[in-house]
Amino acid sequence: GxxxxxxxxxxxxxxxxxxxxxxxxxxxxxxxxxxKQDPGEGPVLLIALYKAGELTSxxxxxxxxxxxxxxxxxxxxxxxxxDVGIYFCAGLNYxxxxxxxxxxxxxxxxxxx
Amino acid sequence: DAGITQSPRxxxxxxxxxxTLRCHQTENHRYMYWYRQDPGHGLRLIHYSYGVKDTDxxxxxxxxxxxxxxxxxxxLTLESATSSQTSVYFCAIxxxxxxxxxxYFGPGTRLTVL
Numbered sequence: 302g303x304x305x306x307x308x309x310x311x312x313x314x315x316x317x318x319x320x321x322x323x324x325x326x327x328x329x330x331x332x333x334x335x336x337k338q339d340p341g342e343g344p345v346l347l348i349a350l351y352k353a354g355e356l357t358s359x360x361x362x363x364x365x366x367x368x369x370x371x372x373x374x375x376x377x378x379x380x381x382x383x384d385v386g387i388y389f390c391a392g393l394n395y396x397x398x399x400x401x402x403x404x405x406x407x408x409x410x411x412x413x414x
Numbered sequence: 415d416a417g418i419t420q421s422p423r424x425x426x427x428x429x430x431x432x433x434t435l436r437c438h439q440t441e442n443h444r445y446m447y448w449y450r451q452d453p454g455h456g457l458r459l460i461h462y463s464y465g466v467k468d469t470d471x472x473x474x475x476x477x478x479x480x481x482x483x484x485x486x487x488x489x490l491t492l493e494s495a496t497s498s499q500t501s502v503y504f505c506a507i508x509x510x511x512x513x514x515x516x517x518y519f520g521p522g523t524r525l526t527v528l
Contacts, residue, residue, distance in 0.1 A: 374437075402517060404458075
């Protein structure tokens with residue numbers, strides 16, 4: 302089946318640094334989503350991307366939908382302690398079943414004050 | 415807050431017992447989903463629903479059944495729980511009308527099968 306390769310698996314950075322993570326796939330997706338999950342809670346939608354090449358920002362977060370439609374990246378600028386958590390990418394191919402949102406395995410972000 | 419509640423939030427049960435998890439939404443969304451989350455696997459779709467009494471299987475549906483008799487409730491049943499079904503279960507809804515992608519998640523149910 303379809304799989305997403307999300308990297309890095311974990312990051313340990315200093316407060317104030319910028320962060321970059323990405324997802325790649327061998328399959329084409331029509332939609333890319335980025336979520337953040339805090340311990341003991343459900344994932345929270347950060348950014349949704351619907352068009353190849355699209356660049357979208359949400360505060361200090363910026364995400365892009367790759368031109369090939371097989372990848373996406375998420376950048377966090379000037380990280381702060383509350384950015385700690387697990388970030389997931391997810392892709393949807395409308396040609397599949399209606400519920401076919403495929404998730405990456407997550408990037409665990411740790412921020413040192 | 416996507417108006418989703420899950421119950422129970424935590425449950426410990428024994429192998430072979432039936433278990434039902436409930437997802438309740440207050441916003442009248444058409445699409446609802448059940449996922450499980452396990453270390454090393456991320457989130458995997460179990461079943462989803464596209465309307466009252468309309469459901470379909472996801473990636474990891476074996477051992478699970480679902481029912482949706484009302485728009486606001488989507489039930490996940492483990493007919494005979496096994497230790498491999500120990501997991502955190504998340505319900506999700508698609509918020510945009512006609513969309514299946516912008517999924518919003520509930521707080522989760524942590525299930526332990528002994």
